[in-house]
Every structure is written in C-alpha cells, then in structure tokens.
Amino acid sequence: MTQSPEQLCQALIDAARKAGADAADAMAAEGSSLSIEVREGKLEHAERSEGVDLGIRVFVGQRQAQVSSSDTRPDTLAAMAERAVAMAKEAPEDPYAGLADPAQLAQSWDLDALELCDSAAEPAPDALQADAIAAEAACAAVDGITQVQSAAAGYGRHLVHLATSTGFSGGYARTARSLSCVGIAGTGTGMERDHDGDSRTFQSDLRSAEEIGRTAGERAIERLNARRPATGAYPVLFDERISSSLIGHLLSASNGAAIARGSSWLKDSLGAQVLPTGLNVTEDPFRPRISGSRPFDGEGLATRRRDIIKDGVLTGWTLDLASARKLGLESTANAARGIGSVPSPANWNIELTQGSASREDLIRDMGTGLLVTSMIGSTINPNTGDYSRGASGFWVENGEIVYPVNEVTIAGNLLDMLKAIVPANDARTHLSRIVPSLLVEGMTLAGN
Structure with missing residues (x-):
C-alpha cells in the first residue's frame, strides 16, 4: 500500500532510532510537474514528471549526516537510516548542530488563510500547449519581430511534509502555474532579444498569454x-x-x-x-x-x-x-x-x-x-x-x-x-x- 509523505517521514524516523540515532528529522515530497514548449505553432517539447523524494537527517551526539532517496520501499528506508547513522559516526563534531527544542516548535497554523494550493484541476497538456501557442503568436505579431525563440507553459503540484523525533509533524501542498515567451528582433549581429513571463499559485491569477507574448515582442523591439x-x-x-x-x-x-x-x-x-x-x-x-x-x-x-x-x-x-x-x-x-x-x-x-x-x-x-x-x-x-x-x-x-x-x-x-x-x-x-x-x-x- 502506498504511504503518504507523513507516513514516510515517520517510518524514516522510526528506522533512524532503530539504527542508533540520538535524534532525527525527515522530509518527504510527493508531486508532479508538466511543461510544454512550442515552436512555430507546433509542439516542440513536452515533459512530465511524477515521484516521491525522501530525506533523512540523523544526529549521533553532535555529529550529523544527511541521506536522500526516491525509493519508498521499507527495506530502502531502513538502509537509508543505517547509512545515515554510519556516516554521522564518522562526521566531525558540530557544537551547533541539533534539532529545535519541543518548546520552539510550531504548534498550529492556518493553511486555508495562506492559499498555497489551487483546488482547480491540473490543466490538460492541450490547455498548456494552447497558452504557449497563443503567447508565441502574440509575440510574432509584433511588427519587427523576426523570430520567437521560445514559448513555454508549465504546471506543478507538490506536497511536502516535515517530521522530527522531538514531536513535530506538518506539511502542506503547493501549486504553481507559469507561462513565458522570448522574442528576437533584428538580424545578424544586430539581433536583440527580450522576454516576459508570469508565475502564479492560482491559474486564475495568471496574466493572459496574449499580454505576455506581446510584451516580450515589444521589449525586444525596443532594444534594437x-x-x-x-x-x-x-x-x-x-x-x-x-x-x-x-x-x-x-x-x-x-x-x-x-x-x-x-x-x-x-x-x-x-x-x-x-x-x-x-x-x-x-x-x-x-x-x-x-x-x-x-x-x-x-x-x-x-x-x-x-x-x-x-x-x-x-x-x-x-x-x-x-x-x-x-x-x-x-x-x-x-x-x-x-x-x-x-x-x-x-x-x-x-x-x-x-x-x-x-x-x-x-x-x-x-x-x-x-x-x-x-x-x-x-x-x-x-x-x-x-x-x-x-x-x-x-x-x-x-x-x-x-x-x-x-x-x-x-x-x-x-x-x-x-x-x-x-x-x-x-x-x-x-x-x-x-x-x-x-x-x-x-x-x-x-x-x-
């Protein structure tokens, strides 16, 4: 059964204690990202990634070590903890290393007020491609633009969780939506380029593709x-x-x-x-x-x-x-x-x-x-x-x-x-x- 980032963090801390760590903290990030690039109105490059990344930091006295992996299998978690403890034992002492005291840790927070994650569905690749094409077209339409170097759109959603052996456990999700365009004006040694772009947490806040493309083109023309x-x-x-x-x-x-x-x-x-x-x-x-x-x-x-x-x-x-x-x-x-x-x-x-x-x-x-x-x-x-x-x-x-x-x-x-x-x-x-x-x-x- 797939474990959540919170469960993975706790499993790592349990494994660290079992391996002999005096203290430990763990981070887990789960997410996906999608990026689309177009050229001359056609798809140039598309990339999608999904995965989970894990990190464990252990303390043996005043010695610390950090190990990371993208493998969530239980035997890998145990091996990560054992490797981190072995590394910490060989590390130099750091009198300033250590976790926060329990009294220093955050006790509560209001994630809703921060609005870190857009509840809207992930945009389809076709929608990202349409935005990139619209930005490219708007840039190319600016009088004097000789070439649109690139137009790209992207989306990402990630859930991050942090836990410590002193009792802290907290996480949150983030989304990001981006759109950019680079225009080129002039020819030969007289070529100039400039760009525009936008990146927002919520899709609804993103500036229009037409505005971004047009601004990129106008900026390039101004540099001639x-x-x-x-x-x-x-x-x-x-x-x-x-x-x-x-x-x-x-x-x-x-x-x-x-x-x-x-x-x-x-x-x-x-x-x-x-x-x-x-x-x-x-x-x-x-x-x-x-x-x-x-x-x-x-x-x-x-x-x-x-x-x-x-x-x-x-x-x-x-x-x-x-x-x-x-x-x-x-x-x-x-x-x-x-x-x-x-x-x-x-x-x-x-x-x-x-x-x-x-x-x-x-x-x-x-x-x-x-x-x-x-x-x-x-x-x-x-x-x-x-x-x-x-x-x-x-x-x-x-x-x-x-x-x-x-x-x-x-x-x-x-x-x-x-x-x-x-x-x-x-x-x-x-x-x-x-x-x-x-x-x-x-x-x-x-x-x-």
Missing part, C-alpha cells in the same frame, strides 16, 4: 540599435524588473551564515543606518497565494512577520538554528532546506517601502543617466560590498529616454548605493519580492 554611452559617473535607475537584485544583495549580506563566517559587508552594521530614513524591508511569510509563504520553516519553527530593516536601520540577521547558536541568538525561523540538504538561512516574502514618485517621475528628474532593464554577470566582494555588473537598458538625456544601451558595466559600493536609493511606486505586489524601481545617484559607468 543599441549603443554604448560615454564612460563617467551618472545616476542609474534600476527598473522594477531587476531592482529586487539590489535588495537581494542586502539580504545575502544579512544572512546569519555569512555573519557567522565573518564574510559580510554588513557584519558591523547591526543597528546602523543602511537604507534612507523612512524605508523598511519587511518579511511576511503569511501573504496568500505567494510562493514565499509558509506556516513553518525547515526546522519546524513557526514563521513570523518581521522588519529586517526599520526606518532605514538594520534590526537583525536572518537565522536558522545553527547560525543562531553560533551567534548566541535565537532563530528567526528562516531555515530553508531541500530533501537532500541540511537547513540554511533564507528569506521568505520581502517588501521594500515604496516611494511616492512614479518611474516616469524618476526618469524625468534624473537628467542624464542610465535606465537598467537587464543585467548579466556579477562581481560582488562579499567583505567590502564592492559592486560591478554588466548592464543594458536605455540612455536618458534631459529626463527622456533617447536610445537603447548594451555592453556597459555599472559599478559602485553597496553600502553607499543602498544608503542613497530613491524608490518609485511601481512594484508588482503579487511577487514574493515587492521592490519598486530604484534610483541610485553617482554610479560609475564604463562604456565607450
């Missing part, structure tokens, strides 16, 4: 005949499409694992001003229908809403149990993990305070500078915050966009950049990271 501006120091406006990367660098630097290693440009900034006054960075794991929402973390602790930055001031680190113990602090319930990996700190849904000005207002007020819409590569010094990335977008003169730009490098220091950001009011509120377009004054631009 790009130039390189003169090298110098200019204001740079990070478009909302990519502005969350700046806040992502801040979140990485405030990650407890980096702080515990001493390899973070924010390590001496706790309680200090890191953003302009009036700006908050808020983490909220309880937003309905959002991919970053969850009732508990990867160690069974109840998640909670918190201000990582309040009025521009860094209030704390992002911690799992191990990094919190290293720093002599309490976990912020931010442990993330995969089936085959041990927990590590990660952020859930993030929101940066939006400004009062529109994106167009910031373009008008920046005078001469660069509007960045895409970036490639990354050179960021984790200890100093020195920042350098390849960028493309649009050149702005006298407050107006005058021509597309590519093959430039923008550089600065994240500590200085973030303290001077000016946010617009154009963030998409359905994303897991709600970050508007961000204006940064005086960055170095390497062009001609």
Whole structure:
C-alpha cells in the first residue's frame, strides 16, 4: 500500500532510532510537474514528471549526516537510516548542530488563510500547449519581430511534509502555474532579444498569454540599435524588473551564515543606518497565494512577520538554528532546506517601502543617466560590498529616454548605493519580492 509523505517521514524516523540515532528529522515530497514548449505553432517539447523524494537527517551526539532517496520501499528506508547513522559516526563534531527544542516548535497554523494550493484541476497538456501557442503568436505579431525563440507553459503540484523525533509533524501542498515567451528582433549581429513571463499559485491569477507574448515582442523591439554611452559617473535607475537584485544583495549580506563566517559587508552594521530614513524591508511569510509563504520553516519553527530593516536601520540577521547558536541568538525561523540538504538561512516574502514618485517621475528628474532593464554577470566582494555588473537598458538625456544601451558595466559600493536609493511606486505586489524601481545617484559607468 502506498504511504503518504507523513507516513514516510515517520517510518524514516522510526528506522533512524532503530539504527542508533540520538535524534532525527525527515522530509518527504510527493508531486508532479508538466511543461510544454512550442515552436512555430507546433509542439516542440513536452515533459512530465511524477515521484516521491525522501530525506533523512540523523544526529549521533553532535555529529550529523544527511541521506536522500526516491525509493519508498521499507527495506530502502531502513538502509537509508543505517547509512545515515554510519556516516554521522564518522562526521566531525558540530557544537551547533541539533534539532529545535519541543518548546520552539510550531504548534498550529492556518493553511486555508495562506492559499498555497489551487483546488482547480491540473490543466490538460492541450490547455498548456494552447497558452504557449497563443503567447508565441502574440509575440510574432509584433511588427519587427523576426523570430520567437521560445514559448513555454508549465504546471506543478507538490506536497511536502516535515517530521522530527522531538514531536513535530506538518506539511502542506503547493501549486504553481507559469507561462513565458522570448522574442528576437533584428538580424545578424544586430539581433536583440527580450522576454516576459508570469508565475502564479492560482491559474486564475495568471496574466493572459496574449499580454505576455506581446510584451516580450515589444521589449525586444525596443532594444534594437543599441549603443554604448560615454564612460563617467551618472545616476542609474534600476527598473522594477531587476531592482529586487539590489535588495537581494542586502539580504545575502544579512544572512546569519555569512555573519557567522565573518564574510559580510554588513557584519558591523547591526543597528546602523543602511537604507534612507523612512524605508523598511519587511518579511511576511503569511501573504496568500505567494510562493514565499509558509506556516513553518525547515526546522519546524513557526514563521513570523518581521522588519529586517526599520526606518532605514538594520534590526537583525536572518537565522536558522545553527547560525543562531553560533551567534548566541535565537532563530528567526528562516531555515530553508531541500530533501537532500541540511537547513540554511533564507528569506521568505520581502517588501521594500515604496516611494511616492512614479518611474516616469524618476526618469524625468534624473537628467542624464542610465535606465537598467537587464543585467548579466556579477562581481560582488562579499567583505567590502564592492559592486560591478554588466548592464543594458536605455540612455536618458534631459529626463527622456533617447536610445537603447548594451555592453556597459555599472559599478559602485553597496553600502553607499543602498544608503542613497530613491524608490518609485511601481512594484508588482503579487511577487514574493515587492521592490519598486530604484534610483541610485553617482554610479560609475564604463562604456565607450
């Protein structure tokens, strides 16, 4: 008889105890995914996967080991536990390893309020194919598009369960529906490409295929005949499409694992001003229908809403149990993990305070500078915050966009950049990271 993820987790923990583990936790994920790609109105690629993945982490004293498998047979579960215990006995001691105390564990949660799973039936392959074809057709219909590189639609549903030998047991199901398109404009060395896409928990929230395809095509056309501006120091406006990367660098630097290693440009900034006054960075794991929402973390602790930055001031680190113990602090319930990996700190849904000005207002007020819409590569010094990335977008003169730009490098220091950001009011509120377009004054631009 097929066992549920909850039953599989409990069977793994029982097997670990029998094999000699002092403590253990287990994860099981059961799900399916379907993806469709089309080209020139015909099916190009279809892929469907179904399965169950299992992971067991065991502790022998202060030594731990992790083993994973996709085989759910009882003898395999026993072999996994025995192998994990044998590995743990040979592992080095870690004074910070260990499960949460029972008093730290989440006791109850409201899954209905989170709306993590669409109750609608899984879409048929024909329906996904029709969406991808519609997106491709809308892109191809844009005047100047020479080719649609790809159009794809996908769906996934997964049930995840976590259990520990200290009494925690909890799980939830997630769904995801996606649609994307990439258009190409121009020919030869003058070709440019751009894309658009959407990913939602509920099918009914997904943007239309026609809008996605058309937007991908229009973006590609806008990039034609790009130039390189003169090298110098200019204001740079990070478009909302990519502005969350700046806040992502801040979140990485405030990650407890980096702080515990001493390899973070924010390590001496706790309680200090890191953003302009009036700006908050808020983490909220309880937003309905959002991919970053969850009732508990990867160690069974109840998640909670918190201000990582309040009025521009860094209030704390992002911690799992191990990094919190290293720093002599309490976990912020931010442990993330995969089936085959041990927990590590990660952020859930993030929101940066939006400004009062529109994106167009910031373009008008920046005078001469660069509007960045895409970036490639990354050179960021984790200890100093020195920042350098390849960028493309649009050149702005006298407050107006005058021509597309590519093959430039923008550089600065994240500590200085973030303290001077000016946010617009154009963030998409359905994303897991709600970050508007961000204006940064005086960055170095390497062009001609």
